[in-house]
Amino acid sequence: MKEIIILIRPEKLEDIKKILDDINCGGMTLSTVMGCGTQKGTTMEDGDVVNELKGFKTSINLLPKVRVEVVVEDHKVETIIDKVRETCVTGHVGDGKIFIRNIEDVIRIRTGERGIKAL
Numbered sequence: 001m002k003e004i005i006i007l008i009r010p011e012k013l014e015d016i017k018k019i020l021d022d023i024n025c026g027g028m029t030l031s032t033v034m035g036c037g038t039q040k041g042t043t044m045e046d047g048d049v050v051n052e053l054k055g056f057k058t059s060i061n062l063l064p065k066v067r068v069e070v071v072v073e074d075h076k077v078e079t080i081i082d083k084v085r086e087t088c089v090t091g092h093v094g095d096g097k098i099f100i101r102n103i104e105d106v107i108r109i110r111t112g113e114r115g116i117k118a119l
């Protein structure tokens with residue numbers, strides 16, 4: 001099993017929910033977060049260049065993002081990556097990022113089921 005952590009622009013949330021529903025994932029966890037990537041939260045419009053023109057050096061700026069966590073069987077991972085990219089690519093910085101990590105086990109508290117059966 002793998003955990004997929006998807007950080008995206010908030011306006012893409014409904015599309016991502018549909019993708020995860022379509023692949024029949026067992027559940028998902030969502031949070032709204034603040035974050036930055038390599039541009040440290042600056043954009044073409046309000047980034048370093050503009051701030052330097054104003055006479056000060058910008059510090060890290062955090063932008064609102066949505067974080068979706070989903071744990072799935074290994075074979076679903078590449079499909080999710082492809083569909084998320086299809087939906088979220090605008091070509092502009094800040095489109096988001098996907099992190100993937102191994103999950104050792106899952107336990108459904110109600111029944112005691114473990115592993116894939118518990119997803």
Ligand SMILES: Nc1ncnc2c1ncn2[C@@H]1O[C@H](COP(=O)(O)OP(=O)(O)OP(=O)(O)O)[C@@H](O)[C@H]1O
Nearest residue numbers: 007034035036037038039065092093094095096097
């Ligand atoms: N290395 C990182 N560690 C933790 N979170 C990150 C990391 N990189 C990006 N994020 C999270 O992902 C969000 C989106 O990042 P973003 O799309 O700007 O990545 P990027 O690497 O700067 O790519 P791009 O150049 O396309 O903007 C950030 O707001 C932050 O929440």
Ligand SMILES: [Mg+2]
Nearest residue numbers: 037038039094
């Ligand atoms: Mg970025």
